[in-house]
Amino acid sequence: MDNQIDWASLPFGYIKTDYNVRCEFRDGKWGQIEVSSDENISLHMAATSLHYGQEIFEGLKAFRGVDGKIRIFRLEENARRMRESAEGLLMEPIPEDLFCEMCKKVVKLNERFVPPYGSGASLYIRPLEIGTTARVGVKPASEFLFLVLVTPVGPYFKTGFGCTNICIMRDYDRVAPKGTGRWKVGGNYAASLQAGEHAHELGYSAVLYLDPKEKKYLDECGPANFFAIKDGKYITPASESILPSITNKSLMQLAKDMGVEVEQRHITVDELADCTEAAACGTAAVASPIGEIHDLDNNKKYIIAKDGKPGPVTTALYNRLNAIRLGEEPDVHGWNTIVE
Numbered sequence: 001m002d003n004q005i006d007w008a009s010l011p012f013g014y015i016k017t018d019y020n021v022r023c024e025f026r027d028g029k030w031g032q033i034e035v036s037s038d039e040n041i042s043l044h045m046a047a048t049s050l051h052y053g054q055e056i057f058e059g060l061k062a063f064r065g066v067d068g069k070i071r072i073f074r075l076e077e078n079a080r081r082m083r084e085s086a087e088g089l090l091m092e093p094i095p096e097d098l099f100c101e102m103c104k105k106v107v108k109l110n111e112r113f114v115p116p117y118g119s120g121a122s123l124y125i126r127p128l129e130i131g132t133t134a135r136v137g138v139k140p141a142s143e144f145l146f147l148v149l150v151t152p153v154g155p156y157f158k159t160g161f162g163c164t165n166i167c168i169m170r171d172y173d174r175v176a177p178k179g180t181g182r183w184k185v186g187g188n189y190a191a192s193l194q195a196g197e198h199a200h201e202l203g204y205s206a207v208l209y210l211d212p213k214e215k216k217y218l219d220e221c222g223p224a225n226f227f228a229i230k231d232g233k234y235i236t237p238a239s240e241s242i243l244p245s246i247t248n249k250s251l252m253q254l255a256k257d258m259g260v261e262v263e264q265r266h267i268t269v270d271e272l273a274d275c276t277e278a279a280a281c282g283t284a285a286v287a288s289p290i291g292e293i294h295d296l297d298n299n300k301k302y303i304i305a306k307d308g309k310p311g312p313v314t315t316a317l318y319n320r321l322n323a324i325r326l327g328e329e330p331d332v333h334g335w336n337t338i339v340e
């Protein structure tokens with residue numbers, strides 16, 4: 001079946017793989033890891049995840065390297081963030097070693113779905129935790145299901161590493177100022193669907209959200225963080241309402257390694273006029289270069305990529321990140337976990 005997959009043209013979508021792994025929290029403890037080939041789960045109709053949104057997830061990737069080895073990128077960082085998300089929604093935190101063990105196991109079990117080196121595709125790992133206790137009152141669950149599925153994926157934006165256009169719209173917020181934006185909570189994505197669809201209808205690939213309190217500063221870019229190059233510096237928003245992107249954190253480190261100054265701070269909308277490069281960054285988006293940003297409410301266009309091509313800093317960062325993930329360059333920061 002896997003030899004029918006056209007790896008180089010894979011979209012960012014779901015393809016059935018052989019196995020998923022599961023673990024349940026009951027009677028105050030996590031149980032045994034269960035390997036399943038069932039794509040369905042059985043859930044009580046009054047489960048807290050269904051009624052009150054007790055659902056969190058993660059997203060990370062495994063790559064087939066130049067040496068044939070499989071590497072998972074920044075596994076421990078994702079484990080840590082999943083724990084923080086769980087704490088945010090009063091869910092049972094998954095012990096980080098259990099998270100890592102289950103991710104490694106599910107990749108190994110689905111080894112034949114790890115796209116070949118050079119295809120540009122990867123195996124997307126999607127850990128998911130839901131509250132399973134039946135409750136009608138608004139209260140946290142005491143039982144949880146942790147599940148990890150995998151699926152091979154290609155680029156998130158159709159343009160891949162080509163420039164894409166995004167827009168600013170002030171009529172929508174995906175999160176509240178002191179809300180759940182800093183955690184990877186399903187409800188944040190539900191709250192982003194209207195804005196995202198509206199942007200797609202207008203021909204944009206994503207919405208660049210502004211801070212929900214003042215609508216003054218840049219926040220993040222659909223399901224990705226935002227960074228730009230201004231005066232030769234890597235600038236990226238500091239905000240309590242965005243997800244702390246592990247890709248962004250990695251790119252900031254790589255920028256520093258390359259001698260590029262990094263500023264994580266409030267960025268006003270009008271600063272876009274002085275940016276020479278911009279990109280959406282995340283596990284799915286990697287570093288997707290942005291061509292133009294249209295501020296729809298003010299009918300203003302920020303043309304970032306004057307020649308319509310990805311800029312030199314974004315390109316260098318993208319190449320370096322990929323080279324590390326594919327084992328082409330030394331993993332000096334210890335970001336890869338090799339799946340034996």
Ligand code: PLP
Pocket residue numbers: 059220222223224225242243244245246247248281282283284
């Ligand atoms: N912001 C949001 C809202 C996301 O969904 C994601 C994707 O995970 C990111 C940012 C990027 O985070 P990371 O680089 O850790 O994947």
Ligand code: COI
Pocket residue numbers: 058059060189223282283284285
């Ligand atoms: C990721 O980059 O892993 C994400 O979570 C984005 C996803 C919501 C498509």
